[in-house]
Amino acid sequence: MRESDIQISRVDWSVVLIYFALVIFGWFNIYAAVYDSQAPQSMFDMSINSGQQLVRIGISVILIILIMVADYRFFENLSLFIFLFFIALLVVTPFIGKEVNGQVLSIGFGSFRIQPGEFAKFATALALAKIMERPTFDLTKTKNQLIAFGVLFIPILLILLQPDTGTAMVFFAFLLMFYREGLPQWYFLLGFGMVALALLALGVENNLYLVAAIALLVITLSLLGRRSVKKTIVLSLIGLGLIAFTYSLDYVVSKLPPHQQNRIMVLFNPNIDPLGVGWNVTQSKIAIGSGGLFGKGYLEGTQTKFDFVPEQHTDFIFCTLGEEFGWVGSLVVISLFTGLLYRLVIMAERQKTRFSRIYGYGVISILLFHFMINIAMTIGLFPVVGIPLPFFSYGGSSLWSFTVLLFIFIKLDSSRASQLGRLN
Incomplete structure (x- = not known):
């Protein structure tokens, strides 16, 4: 039997089916978000978002075919080159990109534009997998930690220059992959503590x-266990650092753009300006809540019809789902994402090479972060930072980058027998 036949038979078709289910369901919701009952248009009409998204779905299918027919070694051998290519695009984006609402996110010509920041996600996953695949690469060692975090912070810093805080935040999701590969737990305890x-x-x-x-906690810890001057000094320095961090936040927030300051304010007080900065989140929660158990019916969403929720076809696509398909429809989509992530964990753990496993957990980290943060945004549990729902939200760059991210891993997984033969 030919190698290509073996690889096709090893494709995890459950993941492929979930992917297409999410893409098609998202396409229907994009049409619902722009549907006008007074002047209805076909969902295939190229002048509206659903028609344009269908073209992007077609391009995604072409990308899938190209990935699946390529040699799996292509992605491993050229991983660093791919990373450097998209880093170069991020460098030039502020100079040649198109400015929209004070941000320079996309480059291209005419109506065809891409956001390098979106594609940098899978490129960074490839680069980290290549660098960390060496058997001697141990994340408990400070040198290797500096290397891994150095690679991670390159795209973060470049994206912050655009500025695009939301996309930059996504890269911190790779910490989950770092944890799987041996990063000490205290990093996560410190991180969660700082966030709290x-x-x-x-x-x-x-x-x-x-x-x-903080002072009470430091004193309590100093009195517990073995007492020593060194322990007291260390705990005191940590306490002073935490106090300095607490008081520095107001200064940091004051330096953020006004719209980002407003988003943080709305998180703690959604009713601070319900007709202004709190409008998006308030209307989104109304739309989701009004859907009830089974929803109002497809194309029957009143919040959608009267454009109460801005950007409903992109960042707030989940509220369209909640209003028209209700709790049941939302549960179906959440279950699809949960099932996808579950299958990806199984796939990652069965890989024969460190490169494939590390890349797999990079895929899981990115998708999990987007999935959780996007839904949290729409129900007011997280500031609105422009995080799309994978495979669901309107947009070419996000759909294509998520497609490439996922299907490179599907390709690596389907080729694991060949990888094992190469190792032997």
Whole structure:
């Protein structure tokens, strides 16, 4: 039997089917988000978003075919070149890109434009997998930690220059992959602690309460276990660092663009300006809640018809789903994403090479972050930072980048027998 036949038989078709289910369901919801009952248009009409998205879906199918017919070694051998190529695009984007709402995110010509920041996600996953695949690469060692974080922060810093805080945040999802590959747990404890402290500092009016709590915690830890001068000094320095971090947040937030400051304010007080900065989230929650158990019916969403929710076909596509298909429809989509992530974990753990496993967990990290943050945005549990719902939201760059990200891993997984033969 030919090698290509073996690879086709090893394709995880459950993942492929979930992918197409999400893409098609998303396409129907994109049409619902722009549907006008007074002047209905065909969902295939190229003048509206659903028609344009159908073209992008067709291009995605072409990308899938190209990935699946390529030699799996192509992605491993050229991983660093792919990474450097998209880093170069990120470097030139602020100079040659198109500015929209104070951000320079896309490059291209005419109506065809791409966002290098979206494609940098799978490129970074490939680069990290290539660098970390060596048997001697141990993430418990400081040198290797610096290398891994150095690669990670290159795209983050370049994307922040655009500026695109939401896309830059996505790259921190790779910490999940780092954890799987041996990064010490204290990094995550410190990270979660800093996030919790930041939320408390921004949500509490008087930071003196937090300072008192930090001081009490430091004193308690100093008294527990074996007492020593060194331990007391270290804990005191940590406490001072946390207090300095608490008071520095106000300064950092004050330097953010006004619209980002407003998004943070809305997170802690959604009713602060319901007709202004709080409009998007408030209307999104109304749309989702009004759907009830089974929804209002396809193309029957009133919030959608009257354009109450801005950007409903992109970042807020989930509220279209919630309004028209209700709790049941939302549960179906959440179940599809959960099933996809579950299958990807199984696929990652059965890989024969470190490169494939590390890349697989990179895919899982990115999709999980987008899935959780996008839904959290639409229900007011996270600031609105422009994170699309994978395979579902309108947009060419996001759909193509997620497609490439996923199907490179599907290709690597289908070729695992060949990889094992090469190792032997």
